[in-house]
Each structure stands twice: as C-alpha cells, then as structure tokens.
C-alpha cells in the first residue's frame with residue numbers, strides 16, 4: 374500500500390476506527406457469551422473474574438479498553454462531521470480522540486495494577 | 487437499464503440507506519452507553535473486581551437491566567453492520583442475502599448480550 | 609533544499625500494463641511539473657502522451673499522480689514536490705482506466721457525474737426552457753452559501769483518484785459527483801431534488817463515504833467534497849427517519 378497519498382490525520386483516524394471496530398466486533402460475541410455463561414451464579418462469575426487476574430488477560434483487557442475508547446472518540450468525530458458539519462477543527466479532533474483513548478487506557482492501567 | 491432493474495436498484499439503495507441509518511442511530515445510543523460502560527469498568531476495577539460487588543449493584547435493578555438490554559441490542563447491530571461494510575469493501579461480499587445474514591448475526595449477538603444482562607439481573 | 613542540477617523523472621509508459629521510463633531533465637529555478645513533462649515530450653521522446661490545455665489551473669485536464677499524490681501538474685512547482693536527489697515519479701490519475709502513458713480515461717468519472725443527476729433541472733421549465741422570470745436567491749441564505757461552497761469544481765478528478773472507496777467499490781459515485789449533487793440539492797431553483805437524493809443514496813452513493821477526507825485534502829480548488837457528502841447523509845438521515853421518503 375502506497376502511504377504517500379494516505380498520510381493525513383483524518384486518513385489515519387479512519388484506519389484506527391476501522392481496525393478498532395473490526396477487533397471490537399469480533400470480540401463482542403465472545404464477551405457476551407463468556408459473561409452470559411459465567412453469570413449462572415456468583416461462584417462461576419467469581420471464577421471467570423479470577424481467571425482474568427492473570428497478567429496476560431489484564432494486558433488484553435487494557436488493549437480492549439483502549440480500542441473501545443479510540444472507537445468511541447473517533448466515532449464522535451465522524452458524527453460531528455456528519456451531523457453538525459464541523460470541519461474546521463477536524464485535525465484537532467483527531468488529536469483529541471487519540472488523547473482520550475490514551476488517557477482512558479492509562480487510567481484503567483493505574484486502577485488494575 | 488430497464489424499468490424493473492431500475493426499481494430494484496432504487497429499492498436496494500433504500501435498504502442500504504436504512505442500514506446506514508441504523509448504524510448511526512445505534513452509534514448515538516452507544517456514544518452514551520459506552521461512556522457509562524467505561525466509567526463503570528474503571529470504577530469497578532478499582533481495588534480488584536469481585537462478583538459479589540458487580541451482582542450487588544445489578545441484581546433486581548430494572549434500570550440496569552433496561553440499560554444493558556438496549557446496550558446489547560445497539561452493540562450487536564452496530565458491530566454487524568460494520569462487519570458488513572468491511573466485508574463488502576475487502577472481499578466484495580455484497581447483496582441482499584448477505585445483508586440479511588449480517589442482520590441475523592447482529593441480532594444473535596444481541597441475544598447473547600441480553601442473556602448476560604438477564605443473568606446480571608436475576 | 610539544495611536544488612540538484614537535473615531531475616530524475618520516472619514516467620509511466622504504456623497502458624494498464626506498462627513500466628516506468630527514466631528521463632533526465634534539467635532543473636530550473638521556476639518550473640512546474642507540467643513544464644517537465646512538456647520538456648520530455650519536446651526534447652527527449654515525442655511519443656509521450658499527456659494532456660493539458662490552459663496551463664493556469666482553469667481546465668483541470670493536466671491532473672496526474674505526482675510522487676504518489678494526485679495533482680494539477682500545471683499548478684505544481686517542482687521544488688514543492690521533488691524528492692531526494694531530484695526524483696520525480698509521474699503516473700496517470702489513479703482509479704481510472706489508462707489510455708496511454710500519462711493519459712487516463714475520464715469516461716467513468718463523467719458517467720458517474722450524470723448518474724448522480726449532476727445536471728440542473730429548472731423547476732418551472734421541465735423541458736429546459738428559459739423560465740419567465742429571474743429567480744431570487746439571497747446570497748446570505750444558508751442554502752445559497754452551501755451551494756456556493758462547492759460550485760467552483762472544474763471536474764479534474766483529482767479527488768476521485770484520491771478516494772479509496774472508489775477503488776474498493778467500482779460503483780461508488782465518488783467525491784466530485786456527490787459534491788455536485790449537494791450543490792444542486794441546495795439550489796432552490798432546481799426541481800429534481802427527490803430523484804437526485806434517490807440517486808445518491810445507498811452503497812454506491814454517499815453512504816459509503818468514510819470521511820477519510822482524502823478528497824478534501826487533495827482538491828486543488830480547496831473545495832470540501834467530504835463536507836458536501838456529510839450534508840447529503842444528514843439530509844437523507846432525517847428524510848428517512850421522519851418518513852419523508
């Protein structure tokens with residue numbers, strides 16, 4: 374893929390939105406299924422939660438939280454363009470979206486470890 | 487283009503528009519729901535997750551049940567329509583049959599989510 | 609940057625299948641990319657095919673892919689785009705069939721322009737007759753301003769060749785045709801609003817745009833097709849939700 378015509382911030386925002394959306398959409402059924410099966414009782418739910426205490430699961434959770442925050446913030450940019458016609462500050466909004474995703478990820482990390 | 491196929495194309499365009507509208511309506515719902523969800527997650531993981539704590543908040547609480555049912559529906563549909571767009575643009579999977587299949591996948595996902603929401607409530 | 613004494617120019621030769629040919633062209637203080645192409649054709653290889661007409665950014669016929677980006681060659685100074693060691697890479701516009709060398713076939717681009725109902729349809733005079741009276745369209749009205757914002761398009765296809773959705777979906781109307789449709793949707797004298805909105809709806813129309821804004825980024829006229837497309841989406845959203853269509 375030729376990156377020369379695709380290096381502007383809004384293109385990057387599209388790529389982040391697409392990749393995060395794809396991963397979240399694939400994770401969603403797993404999330405629902407695992408949660409739905411675990412919630413048959415407090416003990417089983419506790420079991421799932423304890424399993425997620427291992428560092429690898431924690432890292433995975435952090436990635437998911439960052440993906441979710443990135444997709445949310447990027448989606449707000451798209452909605453602002455489509456429904457409010459905000460165009461002047463699109464580049465700033467891309468930067469702000471990235472900031473939000475990073476911040477949420479950091480807060481999550483500080484809270485779990 | 488014959489009149490019949492022109493009518494078919496117009497109908498297809500209308501159905502595709504409906505999918506797009508559904509995508510944006512669910513996006514607006516999710517914009518709020520995901521903020522709540524993220525705040526909840528970050529609040530909940532403070533000092534470790536525990537099943538008792540989560541269930542204590544959600545058991546018998548209709549407001550949370552309603553929230554999670556709407557959330558699951560919106561997320562299931564939004565994700566499936568997004569996957570539809572990706573499949574169309576990357577592997578050329580298009581057409582009414584594919585669209586209906588994606589809708590079914592979205593609803594099935596939502597059902598799993600609603601099952602989990604009921605688990606949190608009951 | 610320090611200017612090299614000569615430019616090393618790679619030029620696409622052939623049709624859809626082809627190769628790059630290398631030419632050395634003397635570097636000048638003030639030189640457009642079109643000057644470079646013309647030099648090659650006049651001095652080095654008269655068989656090179658390319659297109660231009662006005663040389664001043666009015667006609668839009670000289671657009672090519674210069675070092676990976678679509679541009680008007682007549683309004684692009686070499687020093688603004690030249691790579692290290694005086695490297696220039698010239699290809700025909702992307703997302704379009706190649707006729708030969710630097711000439712792309714714009715037929716699909718203009719076909720889509722008409723599929724998007726890009727022609728004005730006078731309200732009172734269905735058959736294109738001249739209306740009896742002048743229409744009064746206040747310059748400060750919102751619709752007039754929205755139409756004005758996109759009206760200067762000269763159909764150069766720079767945006768079209770920069771849009772990935774065009775590459776991913778052969779039916780996609782593309783930024784220029786949709787931008788044109790939006791100016792007409794906002795033209796209060798036009799009578800084909802409903803048909804036009806039908807024509808630009810769905811996967812082949814505005815709903816496939818992902819707001820990457822490559823079109824807006826590249827348009828040499830500084831138009832904002834991406835914003836125009838957002839306007840179409842917004843209009844269709846409310847019309848659909850409120851059952852107006």
Ligand code: SF4
Pocket residue numbers: 770771772773774782783816817818819820821822823824833834837
């Ligand atoms: S904003 Fe839309 S029309 Fe413009 S280049 Fe991106 S996808 Fe294409």
Ligand code: SF4
Pocket residue numbers: 668760761762763764765766767768783784787826827828829830831833
């Ligand atoms: S919108 Fe701009 S880039 Fe696209 S055809 Fe018109 S003038 Fe050219």
Ligand code: FES
Pocket residue numbers: 660661662663664665666667668669670671680681682683
């Ligand atoms: S030659 Fe007319 S726009 Fe470049």
